[in-house]
Amino acid sequence: MNPEQIFAVLSALLGEPSDPTAFEAQFVGGADTRYPVEITPCSRPVVPDEIDGETVICGIVAVPEDHRDAQSRTLDLSFIVFKAHSLAPVADPVVYLHGGPGGGSVESVRSLSLFFDHLRGRRDVVAFDQRGVDASAPDMDCFGTLAKNLEPIVDQLGGADLPQLETALVRDCISELTERGFDLPQFNTTQNALDVRAVMSALGYAEYNIYGVSYGTKLALEVMRSAPAGVRAVVLDSVAPPQIALYDTLFVPHTEAIFNTFAPCEADPVCAEAYPDITQRYFNLLEDLEARPLEAAGIAISGQMLFSIFSGRNDWSDPTIRGFTTYAPALVRELEDGTVDLITQIINGDLPPQPSAETLLAGTLDLSADEKALAQAAINAMSQMEIASDTASSALEQLEADRDRDLEPASLGEFFDDALEDALAGLPDRADRLAFAQDYLNLRFETPRAGALLDLVRAHFNEATAGRLASLIALLGPEDVERVFNLIATDNAALQTIMEGEFELLLYACQEDFVDGFNSAAGFGALVAELGYGPLMTAALAEIPSLFADCSEFTPIPRDNYLEPVLSDIAVLVLSGEIDTQTASSWGGLAADTLHNSQSFLFPETGHGALVFSQCARDIGEAFLENPGAGIDSTCVSDLRLPYLMPDGSLHSVEN
Structure with missing residues (x-):
């Protein structure tokens, strides 16, 4: 934080409370009388990155439970509007459609603020929790179900293994919500798509862009099919197309991520000669280690652990996994030989190497004594600045909390x-x-x-x-x-957390994806068997579809064309990651096949949610939104391809 930012936040916190009537007319009751808007305080903390009522506005939009019936009960959808940084913003904002189904976003103001800051140069960014999800579902909490099952829930929190509890909770929650008058079949992606248009109309945006991730891509595609009015351009990040039997193919992203890890090596003559048939050797190694684990750093290295290390690269927030692909073939080779040097470095967080200013000063740069002294002084000053910034942030958070208490004292x-x-x-x-x-x-x-x-x-x-x-x-x-x-x-x-996340997913998946055998336990088992994996992979995959039993508690509600590919001429940018273990890298291209005005990019070293993995993906996304009809310079994509570590210790670059 710089002094100007700190002063701005202090001025806002110490001045008069923000007045909603000071905003544009669209935020005072809403710009569309069909969908009333109410401004509410944002979830705390908001500072130091945002100022409630100035840089960010929060509230609720009332929408009909059934958009086909104007007389149906209303649902309150919680939203955030992050105002553009520009004093002369363009009129078309970006609306973020979160993943899941379930797992909302509006209660994480600061995380969203950082996530979308690069898009706010000229555009507002809007986010809202989808119907039945998190902040948009306070009245759908199944407290009666919790009360009925309280004792086994407490036992489970204490560590008891109660495999039937989840299904019982789902069954009771369905009954409770139905008895309270909720029309559960209306909680589906088509109604969600109509909600998107309603929210944007209520907030006064005649034209807008969409950024969807994971399930949000399925929702974005349904908006393009069911409610395309006003949609200027769409970014689909980590795509889950409706025509994919997602729950039958839950293993596909994991296996594609492995194939993508080794494919550049297998396609390169030098790397392939050093590590022949390396992909199959990896799968064989999983089984061998599961039967005969090695030990490294006091930890048993089983096949399951190795599988988890490779899958863990999907976590963008862990910097220690960046660059891991470089060492993947060498790691397989070492473990085959019973050597644990590389795996020990991984366990200790030393691989890939994480460069620091201190290591540079220790000799990796050719500096004179005076130059090293100046560099060290700069490092010391930067450290003090970081400490001061953290201290200022903590103080502002506490000030915000104190001011909130002063304005609304405890009753x-x-x-x-x-x-x-x-x-x-x-x-x-x-x-x-x-x-x-x-x-x-x-x-x-x-x-x-x-x-x-x-x-x-x-x-x-x-x-x-x-x-x-x-x-x-x-x-x-x-x-x-x-x-x-x-x-x-x-x-x-x-x-309530025990119930909420899983039930939100089931509410959508079980009613609309498990129809007419489109997804089923039998289908999942057949596809796993078809792959011919060994016992470890088969056992690991068999644990994935626990939701199949829970889905039997719901009544499937088929809808015309919902599971069909979406055809559209709207400008679309498709982003996929090679090591995404949640949505397969091939699914982006599959969706793009019927989107006739689309551009598609596959990013190396990128997992779920491409925008958070690299500046390259962020810049491509921003360039597309600035001019959706123009071609995009994608040179930076090839720059993400990593070299492989050779047996002699050298690094070998491969073609993209």
């Missing part, structure tokens, strides 16, 4: 909730605590009223404790009572 509701928590801790028996927790959870969707709180405390505490809590309840006003009921969700967030 008696928080005081009562704390007293209730203390009383619960005083219950001596586990059965008594579980019984209280069940009744407490069951209050989540009841109408807030003091009488329900009185009933709760009188049912579970002795006369003295109940009397003390009843005295506090008598002091609660209507707003305090409502606050207590809202805290029930907050207090049990850890329990």
Whole structure:
């Protein structure tokens, strides 16, 4: 952070609270009366990168549960608008369609801010949690299901193995949501696509661009098919085309990532001679190590561990895996010989080598004594700047939190909730605590009223404790009572997490992808058997489709053309990564085949979500959005291809 940024954040935090009416008319009630907009505070922390109400705006858009029925109940979709850095932005923003299904984004303001900063030079960036997902689904939390299954859930949190629990939770949650009036078949990708248009219309954007990743690419393709009005251009990153039986082929991305790791070596005469048939040798090695593990750095090197190391390259946030492909053939060769030097370096985080300023000063640069002294002074100053920046960030976060508390001081509701928590801790028996927790959870969707709180405390505490809590309840006003009921969700967030992520995925996948045998346990098993893998790979893959049993609890809802390829003339940029283990590298080209105005790029050393892996991918994405109809200079893609380490210790470059 520079001083100007710090001063701007301080001015915003110490000045008057932001006034939503100060924004454009589209943010005051919304630009489309069909989809009302309400501005709300963004999830904290927002500083130091953003200023709530100035550089970033958050809120909710109300959309119909069924877009074909204007009288259907409404759903509140949580959104973020990151304002463009330019004072003269272009009119067409980028809307981010997150992956999943499930796993929203709007509660991670700072992560999104960093992720999309390169696109904000001239454009707003919009993100929203899809229907039924995270911040867009507070009323869909299955607290009744949690209450009903509380004891086994607590046991599972304690380490108990309860393989049938997940299916039971899914079954009970479906029943609970249906009884509460949710029309679960409306939670699908086609309704999501109509939500995209509704959100952008509500926020006043007549034309917009799409950036979708993973499931977000499937949603983007459905927007192009079902609701293309206003779409200027689309970026599909790590593509999951609707015509792919994704859950039958969950293993394909893993295997393609392995083939892509060794293919440049196998195609190069020098590398192929040094490491003949290296891909098959890797798969053979997995089985050999599983039967006879080696030991390195005190750790058993099994086939499963080696498989995990290769798959771990999909994690962009781990810098230690960058450059691993260089050593992959040599690693296979060493392990075949029983040598563990390279694998030990990997375990210790020494491979690939991570250069530092200190190592440069230690002799890798030819500097005079005076030059080394100046370089060391620069390094010291940079270290102090980093410390100062971290300190400023922490201070601003604390200031933001303090200001929030000052503007909305704690109510008696928080005081009562704390007293209730203390009383619960005083219950001596586990059965008594579980019984209280069940009744407490069951209050989540009841109408807030003091009488329900009185009933709760009188049912579970002795006369003295109940009397003390009843005295506090008598002091609660209507707003305090409502606050207590809202805290029930907050207090049990850890329990809800057990249900939320997996159920959000199943809600979509089971209803729309498991239709007419398109995905099935039988289909998955047949494709695995067809590959002819050894016992290790077959066993590892057999653990993947645990969702098949859970999907049997849902009723499939087929839709016309949904599982067909999307045909479109909209300008599209397709980005795929060679080592992506979540969406296969070949699927991008498959989607592009029917997108007649598309450009497709496959990036070496790139996993899931190409934009976060390299500046090359980010620059190509930005260039495309600036001029979707123009060709793109892709020279930087070939620069990502890594050399291979030869048996003699030299590095050998291969053709892209």
